[in-house]
Amino acid sequence: MKYQKILLAAVVGMSAMLGATGAAQADSTEKTIRFGVDPTFPPFEWRDTQGQLQGFDIEVGNAICAHLKVECDWQIINFDGAIPALNSNKIDGILSGFTITEQRAKQVNFSHPIYSSSSRIMTLKDKDFATNAEALKGKRIGIVQGTSQAAYANKHWRGKGIELISYQNDDLAKQDLAMGRIDGTLQNSASGAIFFETPEGANFHMTGEAISDREVFGVGTGIGLRKTDNALLERINGALEAMVASGQYDDILQRYSKYGITAPVTE
Template sequence: MKKFALYSLFAMASFSSLAHAESVLSFGVDPTFPPFESKTANGNLVGFDIDLGNAICQHLKMKCVWVETAYDSIIPALDAKKFDAVLSAMSINEKRKAQVDFSDMLYNTPSVLVAKKGSNLQPTVDSLKGKTIGVAQGTTQEAYAKGEWQGKGVDVVSYQNQDFVNQDLISGRVDATLTDSATATAGFLNTPQGKDFAFSGKPLTDTHYLGEGAAIALRKGDADRVKMINSALAQMHKDGTYQMLEKKYFTFDVYNKKP
């Protein structure tokens, strides 16, 4: 018990010293994944991840700084110390675990195929042969589509971000897109441009490619900052902050171990 108490005091002192040494917590973000992160017409960052990050900083009594970075280069930018952590709907998978350390899980939503209503496309090789599927660069959906479909008669095209994918989906240059279900539901499908599109087939939950939920990514070995962020997340679940923010953006539970 004494050892545990001493460890707890040491951990708390470690969090405190880190917070005081660095009064700013900077997050890398690619604001092209509503409702997790996007920009308003006047350039303000908004979304579930933005609110979560700001709440984490508030609990830690630190100032939040957001650094906009393209998703496909966000881990190299983290390693280059352009910011402290990535808070941008990043899924946890084995490949990324080898590159970064993760906080506790933030949320867990499945991936879905989005296509024209009535297309009856399924997220399978047999259904997608001869079709063109758009994906956002650097995403787990891109990894899945290239790993499971490309080279088997399915043309997988990568785009800089999901907004560009959606534009080509509307114009008919791609037949479907593989994307996050919450992003599709609260984002593209909830717009006038997305009214003729819908989920096509069953959601995908392949953990090898698509991960085990989303979390905050930090540089390898940044253990103190991981513990500090996890302590804030635990407090947010305990005091209801997380649940309040979740209800602001979703009508369903996004904090679940199995989507």
């Protein structure tokens, strides 16, 4: 139950930043919630060999829907198109490794924080270098469009002799890394940890130190909702609070903690 205190502290700390803008438009009697997801980021979301969605975000989303007695309608999106899909009413929420930041909070409302995870550079096992601008000078580093990792690289590394190669999804970045077209990919550490367990990931490792920037990475990851959908926001937050109180949240977290997924960082 320790996450309950963390969640409540996060809510208080983020309330001024996120606000409650607009009148509630979501119908509280809706029987389906359409969650947008990019299934190229295990352990958060991926497709198994039968094509079924799996992952931490998927389990959390399905638990929320079960608590609210609605159906989860998982809509496949590219991550960089998540906010446009939300605001054009193609989906009702973004549940796909969506970090809570001030910049994004200008465009969407966020649920309570769900989890935190660090970011590092992944490269071939025979390579090793520090994760700072000086050490990366002359290297080609892959970033996925629209991610917090891309935002960090653009803020701290662009224009400093580092070639940033942009990809539409994580799978494409990993393919180019395997073929030697880039020197590394900046990505979520948990995503790397589960990749290393696969035959395809056996020749890779994380290098350098974990990066940090509160402005870029915020206080954790949450569900992004339209500014006008305050009723849906309240329902989802209520479901998350109930999951924490019952221990269901901790049960889900424990299944993924070996990858470095933790309760949200609020300090």
